[in-house]
Amino acid sequence: MKPITVPLALPECGEEEIRAAAEVIRSGWLTTGAKTFEFERRFAEVVGARHCVAVNSATAALHLALEAVGVGPGDRVLVPVHTFTATAEVVRYLGADPLFVDCDRETFCIDAALIGSALQAAQSKSGPEKVKAILPVHFAGHPCPMDGIMDRSADLGVKVVEDAAHAFPAVYRGRGSKRAMDNGRTIGSIGDVTCFSFYANKTITTGEGGMLATDDDAVAKRARVMRLHGIDRDVWNRYAEPVSQWAYDVVAPGFKYNMPDLAAAIGLEQLKKASRFRQRRQAIAQAYLDQLKDIPGLVLPRPRCSMEDHSWHLFVVLLEEKDTRNGLSRDGFVAGLKERHIGAGVHYIPLHRMSYYRDTYHLTPEMFPNSEWVFHRCVSLPIFSAMTDDQLAYVIDEVKKILG
Numbered sequence: 001m002k003p004i005t006v007p008l009a010l011p012e013c014g015e016e017e018i019r020a021a022a023e024v025i026r027s028g029w030l031t032t033g034a035k036t037f038e039f040e041r042r043f044a045e046v047v048g049a050r051h052c053v054a055v056n057s058a059t060a061a062l063h064l065a066l067e068a069v070g071v072g073p074g075d076r077v078l079v080p081v082h083t084f085t086a087t088a089e090v091v092r093y094l095g096a097d098p099l100f101v102d103c104d105r106e107t108f109c110i111d112a113a114l115i116g117s118a119l120q121a122a123q124s125k126s127g128p129e130k131v132k133a134i135l136p137v138h139f140a141g142h143p144c145p146m147d148g149i150m151d152r153s154a155d156l157g158v159k160v161v162e163d164a165a166h167a168f169p170a171v172y173r174g175r176g177s178k179r180a181m182d183n184g185r186t187i188g189s190i191g192d193v194t195c196f197s198f199y200a201n202k203t204i205t206t207g208e209g210g211m212l213a214t215d216d217d218a219v220a221k222r223a224r225v226m227r228l229h230g231i232d233r234d235v236w237n238r239y240a241e242p243v244s245q246w247a248y249d250v251v252a253p254g255f256k257y258n259m260p261d262l263a264a265a266i267g268l269e270q271l272k273k274a275s276r277f278r279q280r281r282q283a284i285a286q287a288y289l290d291q292l293k294d295i296p297g298l299v300l301p302r303p304r305c306s307m308e309d310h311s312w313h314l315f316v317v318l319l320e321e322k323d324t325r326n327g328l329s330r331d332g333f334v335a336g337l338k339e340r341h342i343g344a345g346v347h348y349i350p351l352h353r354m355s356y357y358r359d360t361y362h363l364t365p366e367m368f369p370n371s372e373w374v375f376h377r378c379v380s381l382p383i384f385s386a387m388t389d390d391q392l393a394y395v396i397d398e399v400k401k402i403l404g
C-alpha cells in the first residue's frame, strides 16, 4: 500500500476554477477588469464592508491600508510580535516604526491588555501624535478581542487596520464591553480597514492575492489609486470604455498591486465554496480536539470564540517542553511527524528573534515572555479543506504513537 503523505496545507481547486481561468484567457482581458470588480462586490457582501479593493497580496493590502490612513515617516504602529514578518514590514515600507506587543498565551493574538501599556509607554516617550494605528492579527483565524482594541483606538484617536490574512471567514462576538456586538460581526466589518490573504495556503486562494475591506470612502478611493501607480483611473476604464479615453493623471508615486482578472476569476469560484471549506476545516479541528484530548503534555487550542466563528486556518498545539510522558521535545515531535510524512509548522518564530527587528529595535526575548513561551512549544498540525478522512485518521494515530 502507498504510504500516506499529509502536507501542512494544500489548496482545493476543481474544474470550476480551471473553467473560470480558461474563460478569462479566452476573453483576451487578463488584467484587472470585470472579474476583479465582480470579486470585489461579492467579497464586500460576504464580509459586510462598503468597499473592497482587490490586490495581489495581503502584504500589498496592508501597505495600502496604512498609507491610506495616513501612516508616514516617524509614525509608530502597534504590531503583535507573534506574527509573520509581512505584518511589520509594511510599517517600515512607509518609514514608520512598529511598536511590538506581546501575545496572549491561549489565543496567540495580540494581548489587548498590553496594548494600553505599550501605547502609554510609547506616548510618554514620543508624544501622542506618534502612534497612528493598531494592527491586530487574527491569529490562525481566531478573532482578536476587538471590543477592547476598538475602545482603546477610539480613546486614543488612532486607526485600526486588521491583518485578517488567516481569518476568512470569521466572526467576532463582543462580550461585556460598551461596544458589545452580541449578534456577531464578520471580520472585515469592524476596524477601519481589514486585509485578507488569498495566498496558496489560505482558506480561499487565488494563488497570490489579497483584499482590502473598508467602510471609509476616502480610504477605498486612495487605495484604488495607489494600487495602480497612483493613476487617477483604472486601466479598465481607460481601455474598455466604448470610447477609449487615453488621458490620465498621476496624482502620487503609487504601487503596482492590482489583482488580475485571471486571479479574480479563481477567487470568485473559491468564494462560492468558502462556507463548505470552513465547515471542513472546523470538522478537522473538532476531530483533533476530540481524539487528541487525553494525551499527557499535549495542549490543544481552547478558542474563546465558538467553533463556527473561527476560520481554522491553522491548528496550533503546544507541547510542554519536558512534561510529555516520554520526555519528547517540540523539535523531536516535529521530526517524528516528518519521518511519517506529515507536514508540520511553527507559527511563528516571533519577530523579536528575527535579526532585522531584533537589531533595529533592540528587542530581547525577555520583553516578550508570552510569545517566547509559545514559540518554544508550538506546532501546527495539517489542516486544509481537501484533507481526506484517511489523512486525518492517519495524523491522529501517528500523533498518538509519537507521544506514546
Ligand SMILES: Cc1ncc(COP(=O)(O)O)c(C=O)c1O
Binding pocket: 056, 057, 058, 059, 060, 083, 084, 086, 087, 137, 163, 165, 166, 196, 197, 198, 199, 209, 210
Ligand atoms: C499573519 C499574516 N499576515 C500577512 C501575510 C501576508 O500575506 P500575503 O502572502 O498574501 O502577502 C501572511 C502570510 O502568510 C500572514 O500569515
